[in-house]
Amino acid sequence: MGKRWLKSKGWAMLTLAVVLTMTACSGNSGNGGNQGSEPSSATETAAAGGASGAAATLSIMWWGSDVRHEATKKALDIYSQQFPNVKFKPEFMAWDAYWQKLPTLAASKSITDVLQMDAAYIQEYVSRGQLEDLSDIDLTGIVDPNVLKNLQIDGKLYGIPLSQNAQGLAYNKTELEQLGIPLPHKDWTYDEFFQWARDARAKLPEGKYPIGDTSTWDGFNYYQTAMGKPPIMSDGGKTFTLDKELFMKFYGIYDDFRKNKIVPPAELAASFLENDPQADPMASGVVLTRGATTGSVSALEQLMPGQLGVVNLQTGPAGGGWAQSTIFLSVSANSKNKEEAKKFVKWFIMDQEAGKALGLTRGLPINPEIFKELEPTLEAKDLLGKEIYDMSVDKALPFYSPAAGFSEWVDTYKKEMDAVSFGQQSIEEAFNKIDKLGKELAAKAG
Amino acid sequence: MKRKDNRITHLAGYVFISPWLLGFLLLTLWPIAQSFYLSFTEYSLLEAPQWIGMDNYVNIFTNDSTFTTSLKVTFMFVLFSVPLKLFFSLMVAMALNKSLRGMNIYRTAIYFPSLIGGSIAVAALWRNMFSLDGYVNQVLGWFGIQGVAWISNPDTSLATLILLNTWQFGSTMVIFLAGLKQIPQELYESASVDGAGKTRKFFSITLPMLSPVMFFNLVLGIIGSFQTFTSAYIITKGGPINSTYMYAMFLYEKAFKHYQMGYASALAWILLVIVALLTIINFAASRYWVFYESDGGKAK
Numbered sequence: 001m002g003k004r005w006l007k008s009k010g011w012a013m014l015t016l017a018v019v020l021t022m023t024a025c026s027g028n029s030g031n032g033g034n035q036g037s038e039p040s041s042a043t044e045t046a047a048a049g050g051a052s053g054a055a056a057t058l059s060i061m062w063w064g065s066d067v068r069h070e071a072t073k074k075a076l077d078i079y080s081q082q083f084p085n086v087k088f089k090p091e092f093m094a095w096d097a098y099w100q101k102l103p104t105l106a107a108s109k110s111i112t113d114v115l116q117m118d119a120a121y122i123q124e125y126v127s128r129g130q131l132e133d134l135s136d137i138d139l140t141g142i143v144d145p146n147v148l149k150n151l152q153i154d155g156k157l158y159g160i161p162l163s164q165n166a167q168g169l170a171y172n173k174t175e176l177e178q179l180g181i182p183l184p185h186k187d188w189t190y191d192e193f194f195q196w197a198r199d200a201r202a203k204l205p206e207g208k209y210p211i212g213d214t215s216t217w218d219g220f221n222y223y224q225t226a227m228g229k230p231p232i233m234s235d236g237g238k239t240f241t242l243d244k245e246l247f248m249k250f251y252g253i254y255d256d257f258r259k260n261k262i263v264p265p266a267e268l269a270a271s272f273l274e275n276d277p278q279a280d281p282m283a284s285g286v287v288l289t290r291g292a293t294t295g296s297v298s299a300l301e302q303l304m305p306g307q308l309g310v311v312n313l314q315t316g317p318a319g320g321g322w323a324q325s326t327i328f329l330s331v332s333a334n335s336k337n338k339e340e341a342k343k344f345v346k347w348f349i350m351d352q353e354a355g356k357a358l359g360l361t362r363g364l365p366i367n368p369e370i371f372k373e374l375e376p377t378l379e380a381k382d383l384l385g386k387e388i389y390d391m392s393v394d395k396a397l398p399f400y401s402p403a404a405g406f407s408e409w410v411d412t413y414k415k416e417m418d419a420v421s422f423g424q425q426s427i428e429e430a431f432n433k434i435d436k437l438g439k440e441l442a443a444k445a446g
Numbered sequence: 447m448k449r450k451d452n453r454i455t456h457l458a459g460y461v462f463i464s465p466w467l468l469g470f471l472l473l474t475l476w477p478i479a480q481s482f483y484l485s486f487t488e489y490s491l492l493e494a495p496q497w498i499g500m501d502n503y504v505n506i507f508t509n510d511s512t513f514t515t516s517l518k519v520t521f522m523f524v525l526f527s528v529p530l531k532l533f534f535s536l537m538v539a540m541a542l543n544k545s546l547r548g549m550n551i552y553r554t555a556i557y558f559p560s561l562i563g564g565s566i567a568v569a570a571l572w573r574n575m576f577s578l579d580g581y582v583n584q585v586l587g588w589f590g591i592q593g594v595a596w597i598s599n600p601d602t603s604l605a606t607l608i609l610l611n612t613w614q615f616g617s618t619m620v621i622f623l624a625g626l627k628q629i630p631q632e633l634y635e636s637a638s639v640d641g642a643g644k645t646r647k648f649f650s651i652t653l654p655m656l657s658p659v660m661f662f663n664l665v666l667g668i669i670g671s672f673q674t675f676t677s678a679y680i681i682t683k684g685g686p687i688n689s690t691y692m693y694a695m696f697l698y699e700k701a702f703k704h705y706q707m708g709y710a711s712a713l714a715w716i717l718l719v720i721v722a723l724l725t726i727i728n729f730a731a732s733r734y735w736v737f738y739e740s741d742g743g744k745a746k
Contacts, residue, residue, distance in 0.1 A: 103702045107491040128492040128705070270598030270686045271578045278579060408704040419687045422600055 056340045059089040062116035063098035065275060065299040068361040075354040079347060086340060106130050111332040113341045117159045119326035120401045123236075127404035131158040132331040132338055137346050142367050147325060159328025160345045163295060163363030166312070166323035166396070168388035170292035170300055172282060173309035179203050181210075184289075184311040186391045190223060193314040194253055200288070201262045209287045212272075213254060213263040215417035217402070217410055223250050225397050226316030232438070237403025240442035242435045251420065251427045258421065266421035275299050294385040295327060295363035301381040310384050312391040323389055323396040327362050360385055405445060409437050485711035491701075495708060502712035513713070515688045516696040522604060523692065524671040527611040532663055535615035539622035540652075553623075560616020568614070569680035573597060576606045576681075597682055600689035607677050607690055618663050625659030626652070657736045665728055672721050693717055 062072060069092045076088045091112065093101070099121065105111045111130060125131050135157045139148060143161060151161060169184065176183055181200045188196070193211075200210035214220070221232050223246065230241045257263045264287060273279035274290070281287040283303035292300055292310065301308050313321030329345040331338060348354060355370035360382040365371045378386070402410050416430040460467065485502055489495035506513050542553050562568050575581045576596035583593030596602045633651050642650065653660075675694040678684055684691035684699075697717070701710035 100703075103705070107702060107705075107707075128490065130492065267595040267599040267686070268578065271595050279577070411699075411703075415685070415687055418685065422687060424600075424687065 054340075055085050055087075056337045057087045057089055058114055058337055058341055058344060059091070059112035060114040061091045061098070061102075061112040063093055063095045064116075064361065065094075065296075067298065067302070068092075071358050071361045074357040075348070078351070078353050078357060079344060082351075086344070109334045111334060113332055113335040113337050114344060115330055115332060117328040117330040119324075119328075119399050122159055122328065122330070123153060123401055124404045124407065125330075126153050126158050130333055132333045132335065132341075134158060134160060134331060134342065134345070137342055139346070139349075142346075142350050144368075147366070151325060151328075159330045160349060161325030161366045162327045162329060162349060163325060163360075163366050164323065164389055165294045165326045165363040166389040166392035167291065167293050167321050168297075168310050168312045168392060169289050169314075170282065170297055170384075171289045171309050171311065172304070172307055174307040175285075175288060176200075176309075183309060186312060187315050187320075187395055188311065190226065190314045190316055190320075197257065197262050198260075201260065204288070207286070209262065209264045211257075211263055211289050212281055212287050212291075213258065213266070213269045213421060215269075215414050215421055217413040218400070220247065220250055221400055222313060222320065223316070225400065226314070226318055226320040228316065228318040231398075231400040233400070233403040233406060233442075237405055237445040238442055240438040242431070242438060244431060244435075247431050248427055251417070251430075255420070255427065266418065266423075269421065270418070275303065277303055292388065293326075293363070294389045295361075297384045297388060298360065298381040301384055306380070308384060310388045310391070312388065312395065315395045319395040319397045321392045321396055322399040323392040324399050325366060326399055364389055403445065406438075406441055409434075409441055412437055481711040481714055484708050485715050487708040488706075489708040489711075490705040491707050492705065498708070502709050503716075505709070506712060506716065512688065512691070512696060516691045516693045519604065519688065519691055520672060520674075520693040523608060523611075523674060524668060526605075527608045527671050528664065528667045530608065530612045531615055531618060531667060532660065534612050535619035535663075536622050536656075536660075538615060539619045539626055542619075542623060543626045557616050557620065560614060560619075566676065566680055568610070569677050572606065572610050572677065573681045598686050600686045603682050603686060603689045607674070607681065610677050610681070611671065611674065618667065621659055621663055622656070625656050629655045654737045655739070658738060661728075661732050661736045665725055668724055668728070669721055672717065 060076070062068070064072075072092065073090060076090060080087055089112075098116075102111065102115070102121075102125075106125070106128065117125065117131070122131070133156045137157075137160065139160070147161060148157060151157060151159065171184060173183065179200075181203055182196075184193070184196060197210045204210060217232065224241075224243055225231050227243075227246055229243050229246065230239070232242055233240060254263060258265070263269070264281075268286070269281075271279065272281040272284075272286075274281070275283075275296075277283055280290075280300070280303060282290045282300065290300075291313075297308070297310060315321070329348055331341040331345065335341055349365070349367050349370075352370060352373060355365055355367065355373065358365070359374065360378070364386060365374065413434050416425070416433050419425045420427055420430050484495055486497060486499060487495035488498050488501075538556060542549065542556065546552075559568070573580075577583075578593075578595040578598065580596075582596065586593040594602060596606045629652065633655070634647055637647050637651060673694050674692050675698065678690050678692040678695045679698070682690040684695045693713070694717075697710050697713045700706045700713060
């Protein structure tokens with residue numbers, strides 16, 4: 001190890017520093033993690049076959065739980081049987097991973113031909129020109145024209161609705177009954193909900209909590225709209241309304257709840273992971289209620305079979321919660337198989353066989369005929385989803401999604417409110433920061 | 447004639463390194479140049495970039511509290527994890543440098559975790575170990591100690607990442623081990639004759655003789671730590687609040703989550719300047735503590 005070697009090595013290292021710094025983030029294992037997770041089922045042989053019609057391999061991506069994965073794969077097989085020229089290259093993952101992966105695919109213009117979309121994100125992807133206009137697909141007799149009308153963005157349809165969905169609250173019925181706590185009732189108000197939580201606390205043992213904490217924007221947006229105020233973001237992000245009085249009141253109540261152990265402490269709340277048998281707030285037995293949708297409640301039911309009850313979201317003078325289509329199939333604007341993809345997405349909600357295979361894994365099927373067919377065979381877990389929907393319909397408000405360009409604000413909201421939960425700043429400080437950023441973004445969008 | 451030969455030799459040389467060279471030019475240098483340009487633009491990835499001059503840089507320095515926060519977090523991380531890792535890997539290397547029966551087995555066993563490297567698997571393992579009902583708390587429970595939620599508590603989350611970085615000492619340790627083997631045995635022998643004890647030998651022979659290797663590991667360690675991404679991304683997602691929001695994570699989210707590639711490029715160039723400055727300072731300081739045998743045992 002002579003001096004010369006080390007010296008020249010040293011300068012090489014400096015150059016290396018430059019190179020490493022620039023490349024590390026893009027080349028890191030972080031992005032490559034999902035690459036290997038593709039199932040190897042019949043996908044490899046796909047290119048070889050296909051004698052009739054133009055052979056096509058459609059790539060398709062969705063999020064969900066295992067139940068949904070299995071059902072969807074079965075539906076894809078059915079399609080390939082009916083149309084042997086079409087094969088699939090499916091990719092499926094959980095919600096979080098999906099929305100981490102999709103932006104990178106969008107950036108490299110390699111979004112799959114067909115992809116599952118959510119009402120919370122569709123505006124963002126449409127505004128970035130990533131989704132194909134599907135207005136010319138004829139859905140007469142399959143989807144209620146009013147539903148379609150509601151889903152239009154600037155007069156065009158970018159996602160085929162798959163199901164009727166609704167947001168509600170699941171509760172641990174078995175345990176509440178054992179403890180002699182009255183069960184929540186349909187259309188309960190925010191005041192009733194808060195009082196219910198206080199009363200339940202008194203009957204619960206140490207280490208258990210009646211309700212979860214809230215630190216995401218939608219939790220407060222439900223409250224603000226239920227109280228008859230406008231949604232936080234409206235008009236495509238040009239109007240931003242954060243009602244300070246309501247904000248202080250709402251989070252003041254939760255502050256009080258934290259002190260009185262009505263909601264779990266912040267560090268416990270931060271370690272929850274929904275639908276994980278050990279870390280799910282409810283399945284782990286720590287919290288007695290949590291949010292659940294028509295489409296997702298069956299995953300929770302599988303963790304706690306027979307123990308769940310459901311109720312619609314708390315309401316205010318203006319109503320509460322939502323009940324509408326929020327899960328779609330979209331087609332990538334960069335797809336090379338647009339026609340095949342369009343044919344497939346229509347088939348997905350039209351075909352009886354597919355409908356049977358898919359069941360209620362994405363909520364109540366949007367196609368009334370398929371739903372009628374399924375109704376007699378519904379199981380307990382499916383009925384819960386239907387119950388959430390039926391309870392929510394009367395009082396439902398529209399589904400509010402973040403406006404395009406507000407993804408950073410959504411993150412900021414959670415971080416600032418987490419800082420409140422951890423006792424690092426006051427509610428008012430958090431309000432000021434969230435309000436300031438929101439108004440800046442609205443000014444930009446205008 | 448001679449000249450022509452030379453040219454052919456050179457050409458052959460370039461042909462041989464051409465796969466690497468092409469990769470470097472197309473996959474490294476070109477993106478670097480591109481990112482420099484992009485750092486002066488507003489670029490959403492999906493629409494064409496728009497030139498906005500110095501706006502990104504001005505915003506970063508005057509109107510972005512997350513920039514300051516993530517820089518603080520990253521500096522804290524580097525400040526603790528680099529010395530800890532150096533210390534720990536040197537200790538392990540010294541232990542593995544002893545001649546014992548079956549030493550190769552120990553070496554392999556201890557180096558083995560490093561083969562998995564800074565991968566997702568290790569990060570996921572860490573998450574399970576340090577979660578509220580993870581192994582660490584279970585073991586603490588045997589002794590009647592009520593563990594905290596290491597990862598989801600903002601006071602301890604960064605420490606768990608520092609610990610992970612320290613635990614991934616393998617490659618640093620191997621370099622130390624190679625350095626230790628290079629130290630001539632005569633030095634120790636003559637020191638023994640002069641009556642030097644173990645401590646004395648360590649500070650007067652091992653450390654000075656090892657200083658070039660130490661320097662190498664220090665520089666690489668600092669660069670590597672500044673770019674820590676996987677662990678923050680997989681284990682903590684930068685949270686809770688911003689307690690583990692590493693600079694690289696901030697940069698990644700700006701680019702791929704919030705579609706601000708121009709802004710993220712500016713962040714990358716700022717990181718580059720910071721790391722380059724630190725490396726230059728390191729080189730300047732090295733003359734005072736790095737000893738090269740060929741200089742007759744004196745510092746440069």
